Amino acid sequence: MKNIKFSCQLHIYYSSYIKQIRMENAKELLRSKHLQVKEVASAVGYIDAHLFSKTFREYTGLLSNEYAKRC
Numbered sequence: 001m002k003n004i005k006f007s008c009q010l011h012i013y014y015s016s017y018i019k020q021i022r023m024e025n026a027k028e029l030l031r032s033k034h035l036q037v038k039e040v041a042s043a044v045g046y047i048d049a050h051l052f053s054k055t056f057r058e059y060t061g062l063l064s065n066e067y068a069k070r071c
């Protein structure tokens with residue numbers, strides 16, 4: 001029921017909102033620090049660095065290391 005209220009008020013599902021927050025935080029970490037992908041993944045709440053990398057690529061269109069090099 002909370003997910004329905006959340007999505008009605010913000011027009012986004014809770015899980016999508018959490019993913020957006022995590023990916024934006026990951027982008028910030030990749031821009032500002034020289035961390036390994038597994039460290040960034042852990043910092044934003046992913047246990048599996050492979051899943052993080054896949055999700056990051058779906059979200060940004062770039063691999064995390066490509067993103068870090070461009071910024």
